[in-house]
Amino acid sequence: xxxxxQDPRHKITKRGQNVxxxxxxxxxxxxxxxxxxxxxxxxxFLTYFQNEAQLEKSRLLSDRFSAERPKGSFxxxxxxxxxxxxxxxxxxxxSWAGNTDTQYFGPGTRLTVL
Amino acid sequence: xxxxxQSPQFLSIQEGENLTVYCNSSSVFSSLQWYRQEPGExxxxxxxxxxxxxxxxxxxxxxxxxxxxxxxxxxxxAAQTGDTGLxxxxxxxxxxxxxxFGQGTELSVKP
Numbered sequence: 001x002x003x004x005x006q007d008p009r010h011k012i013t014k015r016g017q018n019v020x021x022x023x024x025x026x027x028x029x030x031x032x033x034x035x036x037x038x039x040x041x042x043x044x045f046l047t048y049f050q051n052e053a054q055l056e057k058s059r060l061l062s063d064r065f066s067a068e069r070p071k072g073s074f075x076x077x078x079x080x081x082x083x084x085x086x087x088x089x090x091x092x093x094x095s096w097a098g099n100t101d102t103q104y105f106g107p108g109t110r111l112t113v114l
Numbered sequence: 115x116x117x118x119x120q121s122p123q124f125l126s127i128q129e130g131e132n133l134t135v136y137c138n139s140s141s142v143f144s145s146l147q148w149y150r151q152e153p154g155e156x157x158x159x160x161x162x163x164x165x166x167x168x169x170x171x172x173x174x175x176x177x178x179x180x181x182x183x184x185x186x187x188x189x190x191x192a193a194q195t196g197d198t199g200l201x202x203x204x205x206x207x208x209x210x211x212x213x214x215f216g217q218g219t220e221l222s223v224k225p
């Protein structure tokens with residue numbers, strides 16, 4: 001199966017530490033999205049890339065968050081100086097640029113900040 | 115501001131019953147997606163509806179997009195315990211690739 005994969009699936013960290021998550025999209029997809037989902041809520045958009053270009057960032061993405069997609073394939077999402085409010089499920093999705101509405105999600109990375 | 119409102123938020127029914135979940139907005143969407151999500155997993159795409167008034171069927175699930183492309187519904191016939199999960203609607207707008215999600219409907223189907 002060549003669906004979207006994310007690593008790690010779970011991360012527990014202490015407040016103030018930096019964490020990095022990885023997303024590998026479906027291989028032929030050129031758009032990659034990051035969303036965040038807290039308990040009892042639907043996912044909220046964070047940012048997206050077309051190939052290596054970051055085209056949009058949400059206001060939710062504070063300056064402690066940075067995302068990259070250096071070669072237009074996998075992407076990383078880094079959170080610096082984590083806070084307890086960062087605890088959430090971080091979801092990655094991918095799509096074709098010609099069919100951006102149909103996005104396929106990975107299993108997510110569950111972040112817990114103690 | 116919640117652009118997409120789902121109702122009900124929670125639904126507990128017996129196996130074999132029918133149910134409908136609604137997704138409403140005052141905004142127009144170019145398309146609307148329905149996803150199903152299980153605890154600890156990512157959302158799994160069920161369907162995309164694009165045309166106002168469109169109806170799509172997926173086995174016991176029937177999806178409808180409103181004529182004005184502002185609302186959608188998901189109807190499940192003869193629910194099964196395997197239908198248990200969080201159902202999310204998500205709308206796409208013309209200005210970007212991001213999806214705007216509703217808050218979800220938590221469905222529990224009891225045997």
